[in-house]
Amino acid sequence: MTSSSIPLPLTKQPVAATVSVAAGRAKKRLTSPWASLFAVVLAILWTLPTFGLALSSLRPERAIKTSGWWTFFSNPQVTLDNYRAALSSDGGGLSSYFVNSFVITIPAVIIPVCLASLAAYAFAWIDFKGRNLLFVAVFALQIIPIQVTLIPLLSLYVKAGLAGSFWTIWLSHSTFALPLAIFLLHNFMKEIPRELIEAARMDGAGHVQIFFRVLMPLMTPALAAFGIFQFLWVWNDLLVALTFAGGTPEVAPLTVGIANLSGTRGTAWHLLSAGAFISIVIPLTVFLALQRFFVRGLLAGGLKG
Amino acid sequence: MSNTAKFLEMGYAILIFVAIVGVILFIANRFSGRKGDRAVASAFLAPTLIVLSVGLVYPGLRTVYESFFDAAGKAFIGLDNYSTIFTDSDEITVLRNTVVWVLITPFFATGIGLLYAILVDKARLESFAKALIFLPMAISFVGASIIWKFIYEYRPEQSGIKQIGLLNQVVVWLGGSPQQWLLNKPWNNVFLIVIMIWIQAGFAMTVLSAAIKAIPEDIVEAARLDGVKAWGMFRFVTVPSIRPALVVVLTTIGIATLKVFDIVRTVTGGQFGTSVVANEFYSQSFRADNQGLGAALAVLLFLLVIPIVLYNIRQLRASEGR
Known part of the structure; x- marks a missing residue:
């Protein structure tokens, strides 16, 4: 995941609408046998590292340590022991980290999505003095690297008596997500025809009704897009978790658990390979299931920036 | 903390949060017509602006301030840290x-x-x-790092010892001797950069x-x-x-x-x-x-x-x- 949050104002055309037939014919010329071969080589290079570790995670500990995973095909041995060991408390102890990852991620997605929807609505459809200035200010906050905020935030949490709790991570992730979330949702909301909002107002609907009855049903793809983005970002985050949760299995997520394991038992490949796959499987599932929304979210940032 | 307690705390946090949003919507709903716009806008924006000022703007400024102080954060040392x-x-x-x-x-x-x-x-x-x-x-950066660390894994060149890292095996297949990819300066940086490119x-x-x-x-x-x-x-x-x-x-x-x-x-x-x-x-x-x-x-x-x-x-x- 990119940790950056710069919006992506791309082309002015609606991306999906201009897929063309003629362009297809023109591109055929590029698709020579060499080009296809090159594409296949790249695809293999990109897949092999993950495949190698995935296969290793299923081999017995002794086999992993004495021979490469490519020897698997001449001497196949499969076991789930590594996964059992990685999760159990006398091995990798990752099961409590796994639970923590869920407990951290769910509120850290819900909170910023809701707050950003409210704010984005205000910026998109309510007229008030200083609106543009305020919007630009919120938008500009995106460029602040989170590193700049960590230490003062940590002392704020200590003063508030929250240090070492899930609250620190929930609040931090929510805060860091808001500028991008507001920007993205604002752009989607602006796409909704003004007449629709005006008509609802004529019928006497207040902003709260318009927000729920008119906008929310239309916003599902945008909310899904940002939700996935934030889910992946929080689930995969190391820096925020390390800073606020420390390294204990009480609150720290999987990324911290695995990073610790790599630091203390860097050659325990049976634990590391299984552990890495335990951490990968959830975001990968979410990602594959909802890829459509994610790609749209990546691309739609600035259609009407 | 048991797993149940963790999920309970999570549910509790979401409930608190839903209650806050509910109150905001309730307040906003009491204003209607174009004149209430300002009030509705303030209600919708208040939580965001509070969170951003306390969680982003203040800490950012505070860090700039602290960068002019010594290791313990006590004595002002001007631009010494930067130099x-x-x-x-x-x-x-x-x-x-x-x-x-x-x-x-x-x-x-x-x-x-x-x-x-x-x-x-x-x-x-x-x-x-x-x-x-x-x-x-x-895949998380941590997961990707583990995947690539395994590729770069090094085993000393001795009879009876086989390489388990793909890169060193390829080098051996080509007749070379295995390298400590992650230790040899300055090229180890390039092997880290490959992960980011990937x-x-x-x-x-x-x-x-x-x-x-x-x-x-x-x-x-x-x-x-x-x-x-x-x-x-x-x-x-x-x-x-x-x-x-x-x-x-x-x-x-x-x-x-x-x-x-x-x-x-x-x-x-x-x-x-x-x-x-x-x-x-x-x-x-x-x-x-x-x-x-x-x-x-x-x-x-x-x-x-x-x-x-x-x-x-x-x-x-x-x-x-x-």
Whole structure:
């Protein structure tokens, strides 16, 4: 995941609408046998590292340590022991980290999505003095690297008596997500025809009704897009978790658990390979299931920036 | 804390939060008509503005302030922390590495992404082919680091000992001797950068592929009728048409690279001359307890992001003006 949050104002055309037939014919010329071969080589290079570790995670500990995973095909041995060991408390102890990852991620997605929807609505459809200035200010906050905020935030949490709790991570992730979330949702909301909002107002609907009855049903793809983005970002985050949760299995997520394991038992490949796959499987599932929304979210940032 | 207690705390947090949003909506709903607009806007924006000021603006300013103080955060030392960054030999290595990361990663990731997007465009199995390159994006930097550490794994060259890392095995197959890829300076930096390129190429490919598909067909058709060949098509049609997308991809990856922390920390821990600014910030702040220097490094990170963002904005303005 990119940790950056710069919006992506791309082309002015609606991306999906201009897929063309003629362009297809023109591109055929590029698709020579060499080009296809090159594409296949790249695809293999990109897949092999993950495949190698995935296969290793299923081999017995002794086999992993004495021979490469490519020897698997001449001497196949499969076991789930590594996964059992990685999760159990006398091995990798990752099961409590796994639970923590869920407990951290769910509120850290819900909170910023809701707050950003409210704010984005205000910026998109309510007229008030200083609106543009305020919007630009919120938008500009995106460029602040989170590193700049960590230490003062940590002392704020200590003063508030929250240090070492899930609250620190929930609040931090929510805060860091808001500028991008507001920007993205604002752009989607602006796409909704003004007449629709005006008509609802004529019928006497207040902003709260318009927000729920008119906008929310239309916003599902945008909310899904940002939700996935934030889910992946929080689930995969190391820096925020390390800073606020420390390294204990009480609150720290999987990324911290695995990073610790790599630091203390860097050659325990049976634990590391299984552990890495335990951490990968959830975001990968979410990602594959909802890829459509994610790609749209990546691309739609600035259609009407 | 038991698992049940953790989930209970989570439910509790969500409930509190739902209650807050409920109160806001309830208050906002009591104002109606155009005159109430201001009140509704304040209610909708209040939580966001409070959170952003307390969680982002105040800590940011505080860090700038602390960067002028010593390790314990007690004595004012002016710009000493900044001069340390630019004079201390360890810190200069950190700066050099960061520059190398930012110079290499965006161009390779974007180049590979663009090439692949063009190669698989309209090909059979296009979406499957794209998913293969795209997948690393769903993997955490920590997970990716483990995957690549395994590739770089080293076993001494002795009879009876087999390589288990793919890279060293390939070297051995080709008749060479295995290397400690992650220890040998300064090339170990390049092996870390490869991990970032591996992750970011999928992002570049996705965005650029969409931009390529949005090139109006009449332009492509006209160029083809003029007898433009594959390379000419790439040079004079594809690249100029997707220029704004290229700029965004390059700058986005550049900024992400500047902040890279997880990879360096997981793979080498910043040892063997591989530290970068974002990792050094963490080490100084939390390991070496040098608060002032840590703060200065964080501020430096911020200062380095600004020119990239400005370049991005200028380029986009220019392309909109056309």
